[in-house]
Amino acid sequence: MPRQKKNVTDEAETIVADVAEMASVDNLPLPLPTRAKRKGVDRLAQINAIASKVFAKEGTPLVEIDAASLRHSKPHLPSGSTVLDYLIGGRPNRFGIAPCPGWPKGAISNIFGPESSGKTTVALSASAETCGRGGQTVFIDWEHAISPDYAAAIGVPITDPAQFALYQPNTLEDGLKILWLAAKAGVELVILDSIGAGVPKAVFGQSLEEQGSTGRVGLLASIWGVFLPKLMALASDSGTHVMGISQLRKKINTGGPPGGGHGPDTTTQGGEAWKFYSAVRMDFHRIKSLKTRDYDALTHKNVERFTSAIIKAKMIKSKVAATQQAEAEFYITFGRGIDDMMSVIDIATAHGLIHKGGAWYTWERGNGDTLKAQGVEDLRKQVMAAAGGWDELKAGVVRSMSSGRAIEMAASVVEEEEPAVDMDDILGTKPKPAEEDDGPGGAADPSSDE
Structure with missing residues (x-):
C-alpha cells in the first residue's frame, strides 16, 4: 500500500510529540x-x-551573540562608491562604528529603478571591488545583455574564470540551479540581472500555437516566493551576498486612476517576496545628465555631449543600519562606471578638507604638500598623479564623515514641527471675531495717519 503523505496537522503533532519525548x-x-x-x-x-x-x-x-560584535562592522562587500557605502551602513552607530559600510555578506539585496538608472553599473562595481580583494562573482544574466567591454572597463576580471563566471540561462529554473550551487559553495557575490527576465519552463516550453499566452497568472512571483526563504537561509550560512536587479513595471489597472488611485503606478519585478526577504532595498533614478566638450569624429570638431549622469539612490529598506528612507547622490561616467573621485571631491569640499574659491581648488596634504588646481578635472589629475593622493583624500573623507563633529551635527538636526490642526476650522464651528466699532463716522479713513 503506498505511503500517504502527511498533512500539515500530522506533521505538527509529530513535532510536538518529539519535543515532549x-x-x-x-x-x-x-x-x-x-x-x-x-x-x-x-x-x-x-x-x-x-x-x-x-x-x-x-x-x-x-x-549566541557576542557583545564585542556590536563594536565591529558587519562583514560586507565594498560597493565601489563612498556614497553608497555610507548610505547602506556607513553612518556611525552609538558605539562610533559603521554598522555595515557596504553590501552585507550572507544577505539578499534588491536594487531597482527605471531604465538607464545605473543598476547594472552598481552591480558590476560591486563585482569589481569583490574580485579586486580576491573574491569571486557569479553573474546570472537572464537578459543576455551584459557588455563584456563595459564590465572590463569598470574593473571586472571577465576573462579570469577563477574569479568571474557569467551564465546566461534560458529559463528561470536553470538560473535558480546555478544560484543555489553558487550560494552553497560560498561564492562571495551572486548577481541576478534581472529577476523578472527569467522565463519559467512552463512558459518557455510553449508550443508555437501557445506563444504569446501568459500562462498561469503570478507564476514567476510564486516561484520566487517559494525559493527566496530557502535561499536566504543558505546565503546566511555560506556568507554569500545575492544582489537581485529589478526593472520597474506599470501596475495592472483594470479601471480608475493610475495605480488604482493609491500610491505609485509602478512596481518592481519578482513579486512581493523580494520585498520581504531582502535585507537591503535601494531605488535608483537618474536626476541629471551632464555635458562636457569632447571631440566628434563626424564633424571633426569639439562639441558638447552627454558624458555622465547624477544618480539619486534612496534606501527603501535596510536591516543592517538605521538608514531607511535616506537619500544620496553619486556620479556615473558613461563607459567607465561610478565616478567615486567626483563624489569624494564634493564631500571633501563640503567638510572643508578641500578649499574652493571660484574655479580654484586647494588641498593641503598631510605631508605638507599643497595641490592647487583650476577646475575639477585639473584637481582630479593632480590627485591621481600625486603619490598616495587618492588613498589619502578618500581616507580623510571617510574619517570626516565618521567624526564626532559630523555625528553631533546629525543629532542636532530638528525637524520642523507641523502646524497644529484646528478642528474648529475644519468643522466650520470656529466663532467669528467680534467686529470693532469704528464710531459714528463708520470705517476709519485708510488715508488717515492715525
Whole structure:
C-alpha cells in the first residue's frame, strides 16, 4: 500500500510529540513554568537543553551573540562608491562604528529603478571591488545583455574564470540551479540581472500555437516566493551576498486612476517576496545628465555631449543600519562606471578638507604638500598623479564623515514641527471675531495717519 503523505496537522503533532519525548528523557517538565525562574530552573536553559537533544544530528539553531560584535562592522562587500557605502551602513552607530559600510555578506539585496538608472553599473562595481580583494562573482544574466567591454572597463576580471563566471540561462529554473550551487559553495557575490527576465519552463516550453499566452497568472512571483526563504537561509550560512536587479513595471489597472488611485503606478519585478526577504532595498533614478566638450569624429570638431549622469539612490529598506528612507547622490561616467573621485571631491569640499574659491581648488596634504588646481578635472589629475593622493583624500573623507563633529551635527538636526490642526476650522464651528466699532463716522479713513 503506498505511503500517504502527511498533512500539515500530522506533521505538527509529530513535532510536538518529539519535543515532549525529549523533555521526558531529561525529566524536564512541559509546559514550562509560567514565571521566568521557578525553583532555580531557568526557562531558557530548559529550552536550550531540549533543543540540543532535538537537533542532536544537525546542530541546534541557537545563535549566541557576542557583545564585542556590536563594536565591529558587519562583514560586507565594498560597493565601489563612498556614497553608497555610507548610505547602506556607513553612518556611525552609538558605539562610533559603521554598522555595515557596504553590501552585507550572507544577505539578499534588491536594487531597482527605471531604465538607464545605473543598476547594472552598481552591480558590476560591486563585482569589481569583490574580485579586486580576491573574491569571486557569479553573474546570472537572464537578459543576455551584459557588455563584456563595459564590465572590463569598470574593473571586472571577465576573462579570469577563477574569479568571474557569467551564465546566461534560458529559463528561470536553470538560473535558480546555478544560484543555489553558487550560494552553497560560498561564492562571495551572486548577481541576478534581472529577476523578472527569467522565463519559467512552463512558459518557455510553449508550443508555437501557445506563444504569446501568459500562462498561469503570478507564476514567476510564486516561484520566487517559494525559493527566496530557502535561499536566504543558505546565503546566511555560506556568507554569500545575492544582489537581485529589478526593472520597474506599470501596475495592472483594470479601471480608475493610475495605480488604482493609491500610491505609485509602478512596481518592481519578482513579486512581493523580494520585498520581504531582502535585507537591503535601494531605488535608483537618474536626476541629471551632464555635458562636457569632447571631440566628434563626424564633424571633426569639439562639441558638447552627454558624458555622465547624477544618480539619486534612496534606501527603501535596510536591516543592517538605521538608514531607511535616506537619500544620496553619486556620479556615473558613461563607459567607465561610478565616478567615486567626483563624489569624494564634493564631500571633501563640503567638510572643508578641500578649499574652493571660484574655479580654484586647494588641498593641503598631510605631508605638507599643497595641490592647487583650476577646475575639477585639473584637481582630479593632480590627485591621481600625486603619490598616495587618492588613498589619502578618500581616507580623510571617510574619517570626516565618521567624526564626532559630523555625528553631533546629525543629532542636532530638528525637524520642523507641523502646524497644529484646528478642528474648529475644519468643522466650520470656529466663532467669528467680534467686529470693532469704528464710531459714528463708520470705517476709519485708510488715508488717515492715525
